[in-house]
Amino acid sequence: MNYGFVRAAAAVPMLKVADCEYNTGEIIKISKEAEKLGAQFVVFPELAVTAYSCGDLFLQKTLQNAAIKGLETILTETRALECVIIIGIPLVINSRMYNCGVALKEGRILGAVPKTYIPNYSEFYEKRWFCSGQGKKNETIDLLGFSVPFGTDVLFEAGNISGLCFGIEICEDLWAPVPPSSAQAVNGATLLFNLSASNEIVGKHEYRESLVNLQSARCAAAYVYSSSGPNESTTDLVFGGHALISEYGSLMAESQRFSFEEQLVVSDIDIERLINERLKNSGFTQDTTDNGFRKAVFNIKELETGNLLRRIDPHPFVPSNPGVRNIRCEEIFSIQTSGLAKRLKHTGLDKCVIGISGGLDSTLALLVIAKACDRLGLDRRNIHAVTMPGFGTSSNTLNNSLELMRLMGVTTYQIDIREACMKHFEDIGHDPEVYDVTYENVQARERTQILMDKANKIGGLVIGTGDLSELALGWATYNGDHMSMYAVNTGVPKTLVKYLVQWAADYVFGDETRKVLLSILDTPISPELLPTDEAGEIAQKTEDIVGPYELHDFFLYHMVRYGANPSKIYYMAKQAFEGKYSEEIINKWLNTFLRRFFSQQFKRSCLPDGPKVGSISLSPRGDWRMPSDAEAGEWLGDMKK
Structure with missing residues (x-):
């Protein structure tokens, strides 16, 4: 099973200007190298058979004939290859010359696509030689004995792999206001190939990279771009050999510019992700499809499974680059504080109530409330923060919560819930020595009752602390910590919460507060509902019970964001967490995730309001509409395939 992945390559060959025999040999050599690497597609630069910078030599019959002979040689010498080869070549058709991209496979010409936008400004004067392919539709040409579809209406569709379809555009086409690839994508192309000869001037490569990434994002496609290298003529221009592969706005692979050696960049593309x-x-x-597009059908060998030639990020919610991560944290924090500030303004209330446990989630929520009050010009004493030690509260978390509240300058309460819980055990006939779900949930609901009643007493809002990962797993007590009047963390996954707290410690608050925040960051994640150990330390650790949050966030991201099958998620997780978790552990917690995700939907169906901060939200009013009694059988069954 290939899980919807295909392997594409962008080649920058060695070449000699106007030496078709040499260039043909290089194209054949690199095509064979791409095949050995398992590439199913390889694209070469614009006019790679002749070189781009031939000038008026394009009008010479000698060069035209040599190009066709080179095409014939490539067909013959790559007949045994299973990959699709896309080359650039000048073609003379009805006394007009076209700058074309030609797709070849196993000795057969699949089709030829002419360049639409012919640049004729500044250093470019292509109209001197080439005609635009604009309007060229429903045409067929005879090429080396093949009846070949020719025109800007040609797409190439794999008959044996669902959703795999590619389109071709050439250089300037990408720079146009409406690139041909936009129409190609709307009509089914998930892979877009660009054969280019883009010269280098200061700063151009950055803009070029932006164009490729933006077009792949706009088209929800993979964009594979190959541009001529420095072996082109340098009479007036220098070419850098810029090859790029981008998937849905993310750069997957890139060549080194200005290398005189051949280059081949390869990456695996997730077609299923793009379709989703x-x-x-x-x-x-x-x-909005244009039925005028024709489909040239071919079959392709499926990608052999194994480690993918792409990085599988183990922490997809958290940018790996520290600078980008800090910017992301600042933006998320601003979204959270703005959402809460608006809710306070709308309700006309100027007080907030929050339970502080000394854990990460309630810490982040308190920091958000403090900054929201600062933005609204409210005294932080309007924040009524309550720490409610129970049977499992450790001295470390209690001290951290008290110190944090002091440093935030909020109104502080310490209410021990143990006596109230014992009375409740007596009322409902529960043995307090039985540490079951009743024992735990009584504490959670007692805390929520205190917060709600306190809010009513002072005229304030109870601010929820639960995060996105807990919502996915249903790791919350129904009508306990599950409930609030506004939930600021509802869109933040657990793996990102700690980075937000770390960012706040480093950039937002002073040294004293930073010290407490770092202590909280070092504390194991726990609901602290079961008694502490003999040393008074936390005995109940969440990740020992439900599994590592980094795994669950990985599962959540790929299932909800991209609709990936569990077996595919498992396949990717094995690569992402190789050397950290065994296959058995990943399998175990993925099955746990699936069972809990389905069985706990009823909690998500009645969530309090809270801001969406990223691409995934489980709000029943927004992104996620799921029946509370849906069966998980098909998803669990997929894991057994």
Whole structure:
């Protein structure tokens, strides 16, 4: 099973200007190298058979004939290869010359696509030689004995792999206001290939990279771009050999510019991910297709499974680059504080109530409340923070919560819930020596009752602390910590919470507060509902019970964001967490995730309001609409395949 992945390559070959025999040999050599690497597609630069910078030599019959002979040689010498080869070549058709991209496979010409936008400004004067392919549709040409579809209406569709379809555009086409690839994508192309000859001037490579990434994002596609290298003529221009592979806005692979050696960049593309994006994107769900597109059908060998030639990020919610991560944290924090500030303004209330446990989630929520009050010009004494030690509260978390509240300058309460819980055990006939779900949930609901009643007493809002990961797993007591009047962390996954607290410690608050925040960051994640150990330390650790949050966040991201099958998630997780978790451990916790995700939907169906901060939200009023009694059988069954 290939799980929807295909392998594409962008080649920058060695070349000699106007030496078709040499260039043909290089194309054949690199095509064979790409095949050995398992590439199913390889694209070469614009006019790679002749070189781009031939000038008026394009008008010479000698060069035209040599190019066709080179094409014939490539066909013959790559007949045994299973990959699709896309080359650039000048073609003379009906006394007009076109700058074309030609797709070849196993000795057969699949089709030829002419360049639409012919640059004729500054250093470019292509109209001197080439005609635009604009309007060229429904045409067929005879090429080396093949009846070949020719025109800008040609797409190439794999007959044996669902959703695998590619389109071709050439260089300037990408720089146009409406690139041909946009129409190609709307009509089914998930892979977009660009054969280019883009010269280098200061800063151009950055703009070029932006164009490739943005077009792949706009088209919900993979964009594979190959541009001519420095072996082109340098009479007036220098070419850098910039090859790029981008998937849905993310750069997957890139060549080194200005290398005189051949280059081949390869990456695996997730076609299933792209299709899932399109299923949710109104630009694709609306019927805007142009039935004038033709499909040239081919079959392709499936990608052999093994480690993918792409990085599988083990922490997809958390940017790996520290600078980017800090910017992301600042933005999320601003979204949270703005959401709460608006809710306070709308309700006309100027007080907040929050339970502080000394853990990460309630810490982040308190920091958000403090900054929201600062933005509204409210005294932080309007924040009524309550720490409620129970049977499992450790001295460390209690001290951290008290110190944090002091440093935040909030109104502080310490209410021990143990006596009230014991009375409740007596009322409902529960043995307090039985540490079951009743024992735990009584404490959670007692705390929520205190917070709600306190809010009513002072005229304030109870601010929820639960995060996105807990919502996914249903790791919350129904009508306990599950409930609040506004939940500021509802869109933040657990793996990101700690980075937000770390960011706040480093950039937002002073040294004293930072010290406490770092202590909280070092505390094991726990609901602290079961008694502490003999040393008074936390005995109940959440990740020992439900599994590592980094695994659950990985599962959540790929299942909800991209609709991936559990077996595919498992396959990717094995690579992402290789050397950290065994296959058995990943399998165990993925099954746990699936069972809990389905069985706990009823808690998500009645969530309090809270801000969406990233691409995934489980709000029943927004992104996630799921029946509370859906069966998990199909998903669990997929794990057994």
